[in-house]
């Protein structure tokens with residue numbers, strides 16, 4: 431699909447965003463292996479989280495969507511059954527990587543794969559720890575989907591993550607639910623902790639000491655009523671739009687404010703963004719609140735090391751904001767961007783080139799000068815949801831109407847994105 435985006439004179443009003451993608455995946459998976467019913471309000475409407483629900487349904491969990499609530503009939507830790515065919519994770523790295531932890535402990539063989547983009551993403555990062563726990567997994571070229579997972583009895587391990595990855599940490603913790611004893615994961619930098627929080631909500635015993643997380647195997651997980659906060663990574667597109675477009679003042683209601691995700695707000699505030707957070711509340715171990723943002727002169731800055739890892743999903747839109755900032759943006763230590771839904775360093779650079787924007791690309795990052803003029807262009811999502819949304823935002827400050835090819839990619843995390851954008855952009 432092609433979407434036309436015209437320059438905006440203000441981003442204003444109030445929006446409420448779909449449920450957080452990371453939290454939705456975790457609630458969907460844990461509900462299926464808990465005992466009894468779980469009801470989830472504001473479950474992400476994106477295709478990725480639907481892929482998780484479809485997989486859980488194929489594994490025998492009852493999944494029903496009623497009155498906007500996702501209702502899951504849990505089968506208990508040992509109640510999943512062999513699916514009739516190959517599980518389809520679609521575009522979702524979170525689904526295949528985290529679910530593999532559960533599949534590795536089943537007494538049946540499962541095949542799981544996904545679309546063309548997912549089929550190019552590395553899975554050795556989860557295959558290695560799961561093999562250490564006793565699972566046998568085959569993959570295309572030993573590292574790419576589809577995976578054939580021959581599960582069985584797992585034993586607990588102590589595992590130090592070689593890359594900062596919440597998906598890998600979660601995969602090992604979920605497998606650890608099935609291993610007798612304590613499974614421990616050490617992370618090089620702190621990554622999002624939604625799995626730890628969700629596990630506790632469902633009744634598992636999880637201990638966190640610094641950057642080491644320990645789960646005790648064979649817990650009794652019990653179904654719950656839960657509400658997913660809005661997705662801060664989706665809010666990032668609206669924050670950037672409001673910061674860049676003159677006369678903007680926007681309220682984003684009910685945004686997830688888990689401290690392992692809010693590096694974005696800290697970074698923007700350091701750059702001089704006028705952002706206020708109101709009415710913070712806690713639910714299901716997670717925090718949520720309302721975020722107010724106004725057009726601001728943003729200085730620009732440097733992203734490296736742990737901060738790059740914490741902001742990895744927001745980098746496409748931060749690149750756009752960087753080009754409009756006073757001093758530009760430098761991104762280092764971001765090799766992971768090369769193995770996301772697209773090679774995001776390459777797809778950011780290509781859309782920059784089309785808009786006449788300067789960018790200097792490195793193997794593991796890039797540098798974007800500030801105070802640049804955005805030219806209307808034919809842009810492309812390259813099938814990547816965050817590239818689609820980042821460049822829709824860039825088009826708001828271009829010198830004429832732009833076209834975004836492949837705009838349907840946004841459906842992966844945010845099907846309502848363009849409707850919401852057109853509404854707040856008047």
Ligand code: S3P
Nearest residue numbers: 452524594595596597598742743
């Ligand atoms: C996610 C973790 C991050 C992130 C992804 C979602 C999660 O990936 O980029 O969009 O829900 O755990 P990594 O685990 O590769 O860091």
